[in-house]
Amino acid sequence: MSLALATLIYEWRRYLAAVIALAFSGLLILAQVGMFTGIVQAATATIDRSRAEIMVLPAKSESLINSGSNGLPRRLAPEMYLHPEVVQVASLDGSGGRWMNTPEAGEKQVTQWIQLDIVDPIPGAVTLPVDYPEEVRIALLEPFAAVIDRSAQARLGVTLNDKATINGKTVTIRAFLDGYPSINQPSVVVSRDTLRLLGMADVGEKVGPLMVQIKDPARAIQVRNDLNAVADGRYRAWTRQELAQANEGALMKEQIIGIMLGFSVFLGFLIGVGITSQTLRGAIMANIKEFASLRALGVSMGALRLIVLELSFWVGIVGLAATAVFTFLVSLLAKSAGLPMGFPIGWVIGVAILLLVISLASGLMSLGVLKKSQPADLLR
Amino acid sequence: MTSAPHRDDAIRATGLSKRFKTGRSYIEVLKSVDFDARHGDLTMVMGPSGSGKSTLVACLSGLLRPDEGQVQALDQDLWGLRTGKIDRFRLDHCGFIFQGFNLFSALTAVEQVTTVLKHTGLSKREARDRAVVSLEEVGLGHRLNQRPSELSGGEKQRVAIARALAKAPRLLFADEPTSALDGENGQIVIKLLQRAAKEHGAAVICVTHDPRLEAYADRIIHIEDGAILDDRRVTSGAHPAPHSHLIEA
Ligand SMILES: Nc1ncnc2c1ncn2[C@@H]1O[C@H](COP(=O)(O)OP(=O)(O)OP(=O)(O)O)[C@@H](O)[C@H]1O
Ligand SMILES: [Mg+2]
Numbered sequence: 001m002s003l004a005l006a007t008l009i010y011e012w013r014r015y016l017a018a019v020i021a022l023a024f025s026g027l028l029i030l031a032q033v034g035m036f037t038g039i040v041q042a043a044t045a046t047i048d049r050s051r052a053e054i055m056v057l058p059a060k061s062e063s064l065i066n067s068g069s070n071g072l073p074r075r076l077a078p079e080m081y082l083h084p085e086v087v088q089v090a091s092l093d094g095s096g097g098r099w100m101n102t103p104e105a106g107e108k109q110v111t112q113w114i115q116l117d118i119v120d121p122i123p124g125a126v127t128l129p130v131d132y133p134e135e136v137r138i139a140l141l142e143p144f145a146a147v148i149d150r151s152a153q154a155r156l157g158v159t160l161n162d163k164a165t166i167n168g169k170t171v172t173i174r175a176f177l178d179g180y181p182s183i184n185q186p187s188v189v190v191s192r193d194t195l196r197l198l199g200m201a202d203v204g205e206k207v208g209p210l211m212v213q214i215k216d217p218a219r220a221i222q223v224r225n226d227l228n229a230v231a232d233g234r235y236r237a238w239t240r241q242e243l244a245q246a247n248e249g250a251l252m253k254e255q256i257i258g259i260m261l262g263f264s265v266f267l268g269f270l271i272g273v274g275i276t277s278q279t280l281r282g283a284i285m286a287n288i289k290e291f292a293s294l295r296a297l298g299v300s301m302g303a304l305r306l307i308v309l310e311l312s313f314w315v316g317i318v319g320l321a322a323t324a325v326f327t328f329l330v331s332l333l334a335k336s337a338g339l340p341m342g343f344p345i346g347w348v349i350g351v352a353i354l355l356l357v358i359s360l361a362s363g364l365m366s367l368g369v370l371k372k373s374q375p376a377d378l379l380r
Numbered sequence: 381m382t383s384a385p386h387r388d389d390a391i392r393a394t395g396l397s398k399r400f401k402t403g404r405s406y407i408e409v410l411k412s413v414d415f416d417a418r419h420g421d422l423t424m425v426m427g428p429s430g431s432g433k434s435t436l437v438a439c440l441s442g443l444l445r446p447d448e449g450q451v452q453a454l455d456q457d458l459w460g461l462r463t464g465k466i467d468r469f470r471l472d473h474c475g476f477i478f479q480g481f482n483l484f485s486a487l488t489a490v491e492q493v494t495t496v497l498k499h500t501g502l503s504k505r506e507a508r509d510r511a512v513v514s515l516e517e518v519g520l521g522h523r524l525n526q527r528p529s530e531l532s533g534g535e536k537q538r539v540a541i542a543r544a545l546a547k548a549p550r551l552l553f554a555d556e557p558t559s560a561l562d563g564e565n566g567q568i569v570i571k572l573l574q575r576a577a578k579e580h581g582a583a584v585i586c587v588t589h590d591p592r593l594e595a596y597a598d599r600i601i602h603i604e605d606g607a608i609l610d611d612r613r614v615t616s617g618a619h620p621a622p623h624s625h626l627i628e629a
Pocket of ligand 2: 379380433434435
């Protein structure tokens with residue numbers, strides 16, 4: 001085992017402050033990213049878990065987030081079937097609405113803006129998420145039936161078989177979903193027919209994004225290319241993964257979120273470098289005589305610097321592990337509070353690199369202390 | 381005050397001077413000292429506190445640049461070398477034993493030794509083998525995997541000696557190596573130094589206050605107030621030379 005690693009393990013208490021500082025720097029960023037991604041994933045969960053390998057959006061849309069209202073001509077849907085591999089096409093529908101529960105005596109009146117999502121409760125429908133239980137599907141066949149995530153009951157002020165109104169029309173909660181929690185606006189799912197009965201369906205010339213199921217999911221990229229080749233500026237086809245990433249990216253690009261994250265990165269860097277470099281300095285000072293004895297025996301200053309940098313690298317690795325543990329615990333906590341988090345791999349890698357940069361920068365900053373390792377001082 | 385050149389000379393210093401600034405004045409710690417030491421000899425440097433013993437050793441070993449004078453070490457002009465080359469010289473040829481043991485608390489006895497050996501370009505395996513041999517030589521074959529916190533003071537100093545000797549240095553410098561130890565452990569340590577001189581032919585230069593160690597010396601040099609007062613050979617020398625010469629009084 002190398003000197004750096006052995007020292008880190010044996011004197012781990014000395015490095016605890018640095019490790020925790022790194023972990024909090026990482027957590028500061030990842031928790032926010034996790035939350036924002038969680039919001040996006042919750043908002044698009046119904047699509048992400050559908051059978052639609054391909055989504056067709058208006059040509060200028062860059063994601064589903066804040067992309068404005070429906071913009072595809074209605075006649076586009078049948079045109080998709082011209083591609084021999086397309087099996088099913090359905091338009092995405094739904095909108096925002098005002099929710100009011102019907103409180104019984106002693107209950108609170110809840111008025112709340114909700115996101116209304118639709119599915120087609122037909123076995124194998126492209127809009128029907130694959131993880132919907134059969135009883136949910138059957139429940140949605142009933143006119144004016146609505147389902148919500150189990151965790152949204154309190155916020156929406158309803159339980160099973162309770163009635164509530166959406167934009168003044170009455171619906172009944174007929175089943176619960178699991179795994180569809182939402183952080184900001186609660187989402188309520190109804191069937192396409194119910195949406196029409198509520199008077200909220202798209203009836204004009206324009207419809208929402210198209211969900212497209214194809215024969216072989218593995219050929220999604222090819223089919224997407226085929227569709228785009230004949231789009232002629234009228235639409236753009238995306239693979240589902242592509243769109244999911246674009247959705248996550250779109251939120252991060254929101255100015256205020258970008259500023260928050262940028263500030264967190266900056267703060268994390270400052271705090272991380274500040275504490276880690278001080279910790280490393282202290283650790284080097286504590287071993288300065290030992291380092292000096294190595295100098296006396298002819299070990300070069302360069303070699304000692306490498307030892308310090310190696311040490312800072314390992315501190316970074318341990319800090320990374322601590323970040324993973326902290327972030328995992330926070331995400332568990334958040335999940336249990338109905339706030340699922342998502343961690344895009346790009347951000348996770350970015351934070352990992354940031355932490356290693358912080359620890360190596362700290363190592364570089366503490367190299368100066370090595371000058372105090374004067375072997376002549378050992379001769380007195 | 382030095383002897384004539386000798387074929388066993390390991391180190392030969394001439395006109396070494398060293399001043400330190402204290403406040404506004406300078407104190408002259410070494411006053412044009414001439415010094416030599418031979419392979420196979422345990423050369424002891426004795427003298428009152430503050431007389432410049434440690435400073436002399438630092439100048440001889442490439443740790444502290446003298447203000448004036450020259451050091452010929454193993455036929456090289458030590459202070460004529462570039463800094464990096466001096467490091468390399470120490471790595472290749474010098475061992476050090478200090479009053480404090482200066483062992484890394486995180487490392488086991490073997491690791492203390494291999495950490496240095498690794499820098500000499502030995503492979504991990506070779507370094508470990510050499511470290512074990514070296515530790516066995518100082519009688520710590522049964523303490524290979526102990527950390528300093530689990531070793532006695534004498535054992536710690538023996539680890540430090542093993543660390544210094546594992547490189548098979550031609551020059552071995554020791555500054556008060558026994559002063560933190562009791563008499564018995566002091567004896568063990570001085571015998572190890574003596575063996576380094578006798579069996580490995582190193583030039584051992586040992587600074588000490590302890591009159592009990594005199595019995596192990598081949599040569600005793602007294603230094604006082606930065607100048608050599610007395611230099612006497614107490615044995616006939618490890619390598620009795622045919623042209624045995626007289627030491628200047
Ligand atoms: N770096 C330094 N700066 C200033 N003065 C120093 C320095 N190093 C040594 N001295 C002074 O030089 C003198 C000789 O020091 P040195 O350490 O060589 O003595 P010594 O003979 O080894 O003494 P001791 O037996 O107490 O170890 C002392 O008066 C000391 O105060
Ligand atoms: Mg001294």
